[in-house]
Amino acid sequence: MLVFETLLVLLLGVVVLSLIAERMNAPYPALLAITGALAAFLPNAPRLDLPPELILALFVAPVLLDAAYDTSLRDLRANWRPVGSLVLFAVGLTTAAVAAAAHFIFPDIPWGAAVALGALLAPPDAVAALAVLRQVSPPYRIRKILEGESLLNDASSLLIYKLAVGAVAAGGFSVTTAVPTFVVVVFGSAVVGWLLARPVKWLINQIDDAPTSVILQFVNTFGLWLLAEHLGLSAVVTTVVFGLTIARGKGDDLPARLRVPSFAIWEAVTFVLNAVAFLVIGLQIGPIFEALAPGQRWSFGLAALLMLGLVVGVRLAWVMLYAVRESRAVARESKTPRLMPLGVKGGVVIGWSGMRGIVSLAAAMALPTDFPYRDFIQLTAFVVVFGTLVVQGLTLKPLIAALRIPHDGGVDHEVTLARRKALKAVLAGFEDDPSPAAARVREEYSDVLSRVKDGEEPADMPHNALRRRAVADARHAIAELRRSGDIGDDAYRQVEAELDLLELSTHAA
Incomplete structure (x- = not known):
């Protein structure tokens, strides 16, 4: 104790x-x-x-x-x-x-x-x-x-x-004697970290549950460090090369519902x-x-x-x-x-x-x-x-x-570039869709694109301010339903999670 x-x-x-x-x-x-x-x-x-x-x-x-x-x-x-x-x-x-x-x-x-x-x-x-x-x-x-x-x-x-x-x-x-040993250990550590990154990344991507995924990530981290120590390698080099390698890849390796809680827990x-x-x-x-x-x-x-x-x-x-x-x-x-x-x-x-x-x-x-x-x-x-x-x-x-x-201001310029590129890709995806819903989406994202070009932050845009106000009203409404006994906690938590995602979408990263 x-x-x-x-x-x-x-x-x-x-x-x-x-x-x-x-x-x-x-x-x-x-x-x-x-x-x-x-x-x-x-x-x-x-x-x-x-x-x-x-x-x-x-x-x-x-x-x-x-x-x-x-x-x-x-x-x-x-x-x-x-x-x-x-x-x-x-x-x-x-x-x-x-x-x-x-x-x-x-x-x-x-x-x-x-x-x-x-x-x-x-x-x-x-x-x-x-x-x-x-x-x-x-x-x-x-x-x-x-x-x-x-x-x-x-x-x-x-x-x-x-x-x-x-x-x-x-x-x-x-x-x-020390210099050749130093070189061999560094090279061997880099190779081990690079080789292990791919199978570990594949294994993590097979998991569809956020808690299990996070647990596996920490087990892999400590296990990699201990393995390098047992092999007489540099645990630091092995871990760094492993981290650099596993981070490279497509942006859709992990779905958002796994990535958001994972990043929050790691932070x-x-x-x-x-x-x-x-x-x-x-x-x-x-x-x-x-x-x-x-x-x-x-x-x-x-x-x-x-x-x-x-x-x-x-x-x-x-x-x-x-x-x-x-x-x-x-x-x-x-x-x-x-x-x-x-x-x-x-x-x-x-x-x-x-x-x-x-x-x-x-x-x-x-x-x-x-x-x-x-x-x-x-x-x-x-x-x-x-x-x-x-x-x-x-x-x-x-x-x-x-x-x-x-x-x-180097990062600010690159963030603006990334936002413009992403918004243009969204608009291009709706070009051939004649539906009214697609027209509304095109109109909204065109407005966002023009504001981004002018240097405005997405979180400060009028539609996001309205959404945040709407989310606050919605939270109050479902809280009243739970207090009155019209809905139980299971329904409340499910709708609350949906409102959380909507609220997160109204803030800049």
């Missing part, structure tokens, strides 16, 4: 703190982490002692798959250079810098342990950054670069981390997992702090703060270097590129969006009990994760506002 009660307390805390963050117009990840850290030192503070492997599967797998499913493959291809520079070079430079600094401060730390520390601190948690970015509507390209980075940076860092931990157990670290679950993960991050300072001897707390704490400054500085320096080089390359081109260069302002935003998260902390907690400098590594992981969440998380929004980066 204690675990269940603790979980209820955490979920209630998530709801309350999320509402407070919304009222304060502040990012909820930072507020949750601060509250968790404060609660960790209270008497009888809640503890949620989960195995690190379970933490990764529970908190990372569904969020990662959901992000991969929503990722635009077109935009990922268009931004492969900046995304690749973050996933490979920024992670590699951060790992090397942290490892060198750790070895300088503690000369007796094995290089394998130092590299493991650098690897687990290297990957930013873009979920926290995106939670802030959604509030300020940043330029489209900046958001897509951060989304692309969030899909893959955990893969490169966790692979280096696993190789480094294995090297400590083997008594040495060999680059000539709720991923939000809860993200929020609980940030709260758990704060709570971890209790057991980490208690494991340190009094003399270690100051020395390890100061070294951890140095690592915090180092990981922030390395990312900023690399991103700014890339942004400046890209701007100079674009200036030399004769034609205007389809994607505008990042520039100094864009580089500052991406460089400052380097908050660390649950992956770094879970990797630190998963180290063997006899791992060299384990207590220091865990404390450093907490300091870096907590420090970046609070400092960068709370200042990212004011920074974007101060830089005054203009909104590019």
